Amino acid sequence: MLKKISRYWWCQIIGWSINIAISIFFVSTFGNPGKLYFTSLVLTCLLGLVITHIMRLNIHYLKVLEKPLRTQIFYLIVLTLIFSVLFGVTSETIDHAIGYNPERFQKFSRSKRLFLSSFNAMWLILFWNMIYYIYHYIERNRRQELDTFRLEAMVKSLELQTIKSHINPHFIFNALNSIRALVDENPERARTAITELSNILRSSMQAEKMETVPLQQELDIVQDYLALEHMRFEERLQIEMDINEDTLNQPIPPMMLQTLVENAIKHGISKQINGGLIRVTSDFKNNHHELVVQNSGKLNGYATSKEEGFGIKSTQDRLNLLYQGKAQFEIHDIEGGMVESRIIMPAMTISNLQTLK
Amino acid sequence: MHKALIIDDERLARNELKKLLQDFPEVEVIGEAANANEGIEKIENLSPDLIFLDIQMPGKTGFDMLLELERAPHVIFTTAYDEFALKAFEVNALDYLMKPVEPKRLADALHKLQQAEEKELAASLAGVNRGMLSENDQVFVKDGERCWFVKLSDVRLFESVGNYAKVFFAGNKPLILKSLNALEDRLDERVFFRANRKHIVNLRMIDKVEPYFNGGLLLDLKGGEKIEVSRRQAVKFKEMMSL
Numbered sequence: 001m002l003k004k005i006s007r008y009w010w011c012q013i014i015g016w017s018i019n020i021a022i023s024i025f026f027v028s029t030f031g032n033p034g035k036l037y038f039t040s041l042v043l044t045c046l047l048g049l050v051i052t053h054i055m056r057l058n059i060h061y062l063k064v065l066e067k068p069l070r071t072q073i074f075y076l077i078v079l080t081l082i083f084s085v086l087f088g089v090t091s092e093t094i095d096h097a098i099g100y101n102p103e104r105f106q107k108f109s110r111s112k113r114l115f116l117s118s119f120n121a122m123w124l125i126l127f128w129n130m131i132y133y134i135y136h137y138i139e140r141n142r143r144q145e146l147d148t149f150r151l152e153a154m155v156k157s158l159e160l161q162t163i164k165s166h167i168n169p170h171f172i173f174n175a176l177n178s179i180r181a182l183v184d185e186n187p188e189r190a191r192t193a194i195t196e197l198s199n200i201l202r203s204s205m206q207a208e209k210m211e212t213v214p215l216q217q218e219l220d221i222v223q224d225y226l227a228l229e230h231m232r233f234e235e236r237l238q239i240e241m242d243i244n245e246d247t248l249n250q251p252i253p254p255m256m257l258q259t260l261v262e263n264a265i266k267h268g269i270s271k272q273i274n275g276g277l278i279r280v281t282s283d284f285k286n287n288h289h290e291l292v293v294q295n296s297g298k299l300n301g302y303a304t305s306k307e308e309g310f311g312i313k314s315t316q317d318r319l320n321l322l323y324q325g326k327a328q329f330e331i332h333d334i335e336g337g338m339v340e341s342r343i344i345m346p347a348m349t350i351s352n353l354q355t356l357k
Numbered sequence: 358m359h360k361a362l363i364i365d366d367e368r369l370a371r372n373e374l375k376k377l378l379q380d381f382p383e384v385e386v387i388g389e390a391a392n393a394n395e396g397i398e399k400i401e402n403l404s405p406d407l408i409f410l411d412i413q414m415p416g417k418t419g420f421d422m423l424l425e426l427e428r429a430p431h432v433i434f435t436t437a438y439d440e441f442a443l444k445a446f447e448v449n450a451l452d453y454l455m456k457p458v459e460p461k462r463l464a465d466a467l468h469k470l471q472q473a474e475e476k477e478l479a480a481s482l483a484g485v486n487r488g489m490l491s492e493n494d495q496v497f498v499k500d501g502e503r504c505w506f507v508k509l510s511d512v513r514l515f516e517s518v519g520n521y522a523k524v525f526f527a528g529n530k531p532l533i534l535k536s537l538n539a540l541e542d543r544l545d546e547r548v549f550f551r552a553n554r555k556h557i558v559n560l561r562m563i564d565k566v567e568p569y570f571n572g573g574l575l576l577d578l579k580g581g582e583k584i585e586v587s588r589r590q591a592v593k594f595k596e597m598m599s600l
Contacts, residue, residue, distance in 0.1 A: 170413075173437035174367070177456040181373035232367050270366075273392050273415045 012053070015131075016045040019124070036100040043098070044091045048121075051087045052128050055079055065136050076129055084125045088118025156321065167204045168262060172197070175228045182231070193231055196224035204255060211322065212251035215282060215291075219243065222261050222280065229265055236275025237265070244283040250348055252291065253318055260293040260315075260341050268295035268339060277338075284347055291343040299333050319343070359470070362405035363389040364396040364422070365435065366414045370456060374409055374435070377463055384467065393417035397425060407431045407470065409454075412442040420445075420504065423497035424534065427543060428490055429506055431473070432497075433466050445504060490543045498524055500531030510548075513562040513580050515540055517555045525580060550594065552576065552586045560597075 023041055059065065064075045092114050095101070105113055175197050182190035203221045207213075223241075230237050261278065269276050276296025283290055312331060319327040323345060331341040361384050365371045371389045378384050388403050390396040392414050400408065408430050410419040423429055434453035436442050446453045452466050477493050492510040499505075507526050514525040517537040523530050541551050552558050558576060565577035574586040574594060586594055 169438040173456055174370075177373060177437060177458075178367065178369040180457050181369035181376070184376070185369075185372065232369065234368060270413065271415050273394075275415075 008056075011131075012049055015128070016049050019048070020045050034100075034102040036098060037102070039098060040095050040100040043094055047091055047094065048087060048124060048128075051083055051090070052125070055083045055125070055129075056132070059132075065133075065140075072133070076133060080122065080125050080129055084122035085118045087121035087125060088116075089114055091121065092117040156317065167200065168266070171229075171262065172201075174232055178228075178232050189231070193228060196228050199224045200228075204258075207254035210254050213254045214249045215243075215252050215257075216248040218252055218254060218257050219248070219282075221255075221258050225258060225261060226278065229269075233265075233269060233275055236272075237269055238275070238277045240277065240279040242279065242281045242283075247282045247284065247289055250282075250289045250345075252289075252343075252345065253322055256315065256318065256343065257291055257293070260291075260343075264293050264295035264297075264339070264341070268297035272296060285344075287347050289345045289347045291345075292340060293342075294334070294338045294340045296337060297339050298337065299331070299339050315343075319345070359384045359407045359467075360387045360403070360405045361385065361407040361409065362387060362396070362399055362403060362430075363409045364391075364393070364399075364414070364419070365389075365409070365411040366391050367411075370411070370435075373456075374458065377458055377460060380460065381464070381467055383471075393419070393422035396422050400426065400430065405430055407433070409433050409435055412436045412439055420497075420499060424499055426497065427535075428494045429497040431470055432506070433470070445502065451504070451506070489545055491545055492548055496524075496533065498531045498533050500529065503529075503531075505529070505531075509544070510559075510561070513559050513578050514582055514584065515549075515557040525578075525582065550590075550597070552584050552590055552594075554587075556584050558584055566598075 020041055024038075027037065058079065059075075062075065064072055064079075067075070105116075108116065175193070179190050179193045179197070182193060200221055203217075226237075226239050230239065257280070261280065264278050269278065277294075279292075279294040281290070281292040281294075312329070316329050319329055327343065327345040329341070329343050331339065334340045361378070363371050363374055363386060365374070368391070371391075375386050375389075378386055384407070387405055388399050390399045393416055396408070396410075399405075410422070410432050412419040412434060413436065414422075419434065423432065432452070434442070434446065434451060435456055435458065436453065437456045442453075445451070452469065454462055454466060490509060493508060495506045495508050497504065497506055505526075507524065511526045512524055515537060516523040516525070516530075518532065520534070520536055521532040522535050522537055522540055523532055537555070537557060541549075541557060544557065548560055549557050550560050558578060562579045563576050564579050567575045567577070569575040569585060572588045572591060574591045576584045576586060578584060
C-alpha cells in the first residue's frame with residue numbers, strides 16, 4: 001500500500017507536516033496559541049496541499065516544464081501570484097467561517113487581512129514552486145546524461161559489430177577469382193582454397209557472438225587467410241610465423257589479429273611490385289601477452305589518415321572496452337623498411353583461464 | 358580481330374581472363390603485364406588496340422598508368438571489388454568487368470567495343486599514321502574523381518599551363534601532364550593549329566575569324582573562347598585556310 005504512494009505525494013505530505021511542526025514550535029515557544037489555532041493551522045495546511053496540487057495540475061496542463069527557461073520563470077511568477085491570492089483568500093475565508101479570530105489581527109480591516117494572508121501564502125507557494133522546479137531541473141539533467149550514456153554505449157557496440165564482422169569484399173572476390181583459375185591448373189589446390197575461404201567466412205560470422213577466442217582459433221583463420229593471399233600473390237608474399245606454443249590458449253578478441261594481417265597485406269604487400277614479408281609473432285613479455293604483426297612497407301601517414309585512423313582507433317576502443325585500459329595497441333615504422341603493429345594484453349594465468357571457462 | 362594486352366598483378370587472374378577469352382576468336386591476347394610500368398612498356402612495343410586493365414596494382418594504379426599514355430587504346434577495366442573504382446566507373450560510364458568475370462558480361466563488353474570500332478572506321482578512311490595522333494585517337498584525362506576518354510576530335514583547345522596543358526572539351530577543362538610543344542609535335546597539323554605560344558586550337562571548332570591588331574587574327578571557338586593568333590602564325594593560318 002505504502003509503495004503505491006508516489007514520491008510527489010510523499011513530498012507533499014512530509015512538506016506540509018514539517019510546516020505544521022515548525023509553526024507549532026514557534027507559536028508555543030514565542031507566544032501563546034490562541035483558541036482554534038491548531039484547527040486553523042491544520043485546515044490551512046490541508047488547503048495548501050489541495051491548492052498546490054491544483055497548481056501542479058495546471059503546470060502539467062500548460063506543459064510548463066517543457067518550455068524554455070525564460071518562459072518557465074515567467075509562468076512560475078504568474079502561477080505563484082495567482083495561487084497565492086487564491087490560497088490567501090480561501091484560508092482567510094475558512095478562518096472566518098470557523099470563527100478563528102486572533103487578537104493581533106483584530107485591528108486590521110477585512111481587505112487588509114485578505115492582503116496579508118495572501119502575502120504570507122505567497123512565501124509558502126514560492127517555496128513550494130522552487131522545490132518543485134529545482135527537483136525537475138536536476139531530474140531532467142540526470143535523465144539527459146543517462147540518455148547520452150546509453151546512446152554512446154549503443155554506438156560503441158554497433159561499431160564493434162561492424163568491425164568484427166568486417167571481411168574485405170575485395171579479398172573475397174579476388175580469392176574466388178583465383179580459385180576459378182586454379183580449377184583447371186591445380187584442382188587439388190582449388191579444393192583446399194574453397195575450404196580455407198569457407199573457414200574464414202564462417203569464423204567472421206561467428207565472431208559477432210563472442211567476446212574473446214583462444215589464440216589458436218584466431219591463428220587458424222589467419223593461416224587460412226594467408227594461404228589464400230599466398231595463392232594470389234604467389235612468390236610476392238613471404239610468410240613467417242613465430243608463435244610461442246604456451247600462448248595458444250590465451251584469450252584474444254576475435255578477428256583482431258586477422259584485421260591487422262589483412263591491413264598489412266593491403267597497405268604493405270599489395271602496394272609493392274616485388275611484394276614482401278609478413279611476420280606474425282606471439283609471445284609473453286613482462287607478464288603480458290604480445291601479438292606482433294610486421295610487414296614490409298612504410299606507414300606514410302596512414303595511421304593518421306581519416307579512414308585508417310578509424311580502424312586504428314576502433315582497435316584501441318575494442319581493447320579498452322574488453323580490458324578496461326589494461327591493453328595497448330600501437331603501430332609504427334621499424335628498421336629494415338618494415339611496419340609493426342603490436343597488441344599488448346594482460347596475460348591470463350592458468351587459474352584465470354579456468355575461472356573464465 | 359583485336360590485339361589485346363592483359364594488365365593485372367596476379368598471374369592467376371591473368372590466366373583466368375586468357376582462358377575466358379579463348380571463347381572469343383576475335384580477340385588475340387598478344388601479351389600480359391604484371392604492373393603499370395611493365396604495362397606502359399608493352400603498350401609501346403606491341404601497340405595493342407585493347408587492354409584489360411586492373412585498377413589496384415602495386416606501384417601505380419590502372420588510372421595512373423592511363424594518364425601517362427599519349428594515346429589511350431580501348432580499355433576494359435577489371436576489378437574484384439573496389440568502391441572507389443566502381444564509383445568512378447559509374448560516374449564516367451567506363452566499361453568495366455567485375456572479377457570473377459561473367460562470360461556474358463565479357464561478351465557484351467566486346468560487342469560494344471566492336472560497334473565503337475566500326476563507327477571509327479567509317480569516320481577515318483585514311484590509314485593510321487603511326488606515331489602521329491589522329492583525330493580519332495583518344496586520351497585519358499582525370500580531374501579529381503572524374504575521368505574521361507576524350508577523342509581528339511572533340512577537343513576544342515589546348516592551353517599551356519606551365520608543364521601541363523589544359524584540355525578544353527564539352528564543358529570540361531581538366532589538366533594533362535604534357536607540354537604544349539610535345540603535344541604540337543604529335544598532333545595532326547591539318548587539324549590542330551598552333552595559334553600562339555600558349556594555345557593550340559582545333560580548326561574544326563572555329564566559329565568565326567576576325568582581324569586583330571598588328572595583322573593578327575582573333576578566333577572565336579565554338580565553346581565561346583576567344584584565341585588570338587600571332588602575326589607570324591596568322592600568315593600561316595591564311596595560307597592553310599585558302600587551300
